[in-house]
Amino acid sequence: MTDTGTPGPDDFRAGFVTFVGRPNVGKSTLTNALVGEKVAITSPKPQTTRQTIRGIVHDPAGQLILVDTPGVHRPRTLLGERLNSLVQSTLGEVDVIGFCLPADEKLGPGDRFINEQLDQYPKAKKVAIVTKIDSASKQQVGEQLLAISELRDWETVVPVSATSRIQLDVLTSELIRLLPRSERLYPDDQYTDEGIESRVAELIREAALEGVRDELPHSIAVTIDDMRQREDKELVEIYANLFVERDSQKGIIIGPKGSRLGEVGARARAEIEPLLGSQVYLNIRVKVAKDWQRDPKLLGRLGF
Numbered sequence: 191m192t193d194t195g196t197p198g199p200d201d202f203r204a205g206f207v208t209f210v211g212r213p214n215v216g217k218s219t220l221t222n223a224l225v226g227e228k229v230a231i232t233s234p235k236p237q238t239t240r241q242t243i244r245g246i247v248h249d250p251a252g253q254l255i256l257v258d259t260p261g262v263h264r265p266r267t268l269l270g271e272r273l274n275s276l277v278q279s280t281l282g283e284v285d286v287i288g289f290c291l292p293a294d295e296k297l298g299p300g301d302r303f304i305n306e307q308l309d310q311y312p313k314a315k316k317v318a319i320v321t322k323i324d325s326a327s328k329q330q331v332g333e334q335l336l337a338i339s340e341l342r343d344w345e346t347v348v349p350v351s352a353t354s355r356i357q358l359d360v361l362t363s364e365l366i367r368l369l370p371r372s373e374r375l376y377p378d379d380q381y382t383d384e385g386i387e388s389r390v391a392e393l394i395r396e397a398a399l400e401g402v403r404d405e406l407p408h409s410i411a412v413t414i415d416d417m418r419q420r421e422d423k424e425l426v427e428i429y430a431n432l433f434v435e436r437d438s439q440k441g442i443i444i445g446p447k448g449s450r451l452g453e454v455g456a457r458a459r460a461e462i463e464p465l466l467g468s469q470v471y472l473n474i475r476v477k478v479a480k481d482w483q484r485d486p487k488l489l490g491r492l493g494f
């Protein structure tokens with residue numbers, strides 16, 4: 191069978207892209223929309239470093255590896271410093287930086303600050319992505335495009351909506367066009383590179399933060415003690431630790447008579463079961479590790 195529609199090996203492109211932008215501009219939603227629902231983990235492997243690959247987009251023209259850049263935090267704690275240096279090293283290595291700016295908010299000082307930071311990464315090609323165009327008028331989008339084009343000389347500016355799936359294919363092909371010629375960097379059936387345990391830990395952490403994000407932004411961490419397949423039935427048993435910094439935070443997580451922790455477990459299970467393709471028994475133990483963010487040894491154990 192000859193397949194003429196697919197580019198030959200010489201045309202194929204592959205590389206790393208990261209999305210930056212203020213909190214809440216839609217980076218995560220865009221990542222998920224581009225990668226699709228198929229977060230299939232095909233080859234669980236032990237995690238040695240903190241993985242930052244969020245997803246892989248497979249296209250006949252190339253392979254787009256989306257790398258996560260954790261939010262830029264004021265480095266008041268050791269964790270903050272490490273996250274910041276992670277941001278620096280991620281941005282220094284990617285092929286393309288996609289700067290996300292929402293269509294429904296005017297450019298602000300936060301956007302200008304991030305834009306100036308991008309000068310430090312001359313190697314990366316810079317693309318502006320106008321997000322959430324479904325929630326702005328045509329005129330607003332037009333004005334935003336104009337304001338953004340004055341920030342710098344972008345490789346391209348692409349308006350999208352992740353939730354209404356507008357222009358996602360255009361964004362994918364524009365990003366691939368800017369990647370270096372390369373062979374596939376990952377097998378076609380792989381959509382994420384995170385170790386399965388770290389992915390599960392992250393889902394538990396997200397479930398625990400839901401609704402209380404403002405009260406406990408970076409004060410919680412999750413580790414997996416054990417994860418095993420029961421031999422007598424289709425069930426994976428997961429034993430997790432959830433670390434908080436103070437007793438008061440423990441109370442928030444657990445809730446009256448354990449009610450909130452029960453909800454956290456149920457929410458996390460609903461995400462983990464499709465990921466593992468199996469029913470899950472989830473045991474979460476909430477522990478107080480005072481000032482874990484400042485303790486280098488503990489940070490290491492928690493995987494930072």
Ligand SMILES: Nc1nc2c(ncn2[C@@H]2O[C@H](COP(=O)(O)OP(=O)(O)OP(=O)(O)O)[C@@H](O)[C@H]2O)c(=O)[nH]1
Nearest residue numbers: 212213214215216217218219322325351352353354
């Ligand atoms: N209308 C609309 N809302 C969107 C779109 N993309 C994201 N949102 C919403 O914007 C909010 C923030 O989206 P996230 O994807 O969490 O934003 P983020 O930039 O990853 O945020 P941080 O993790 O805080 O950096 C959520 O409530 C999303 O549902 C979009 O295309 N259209």
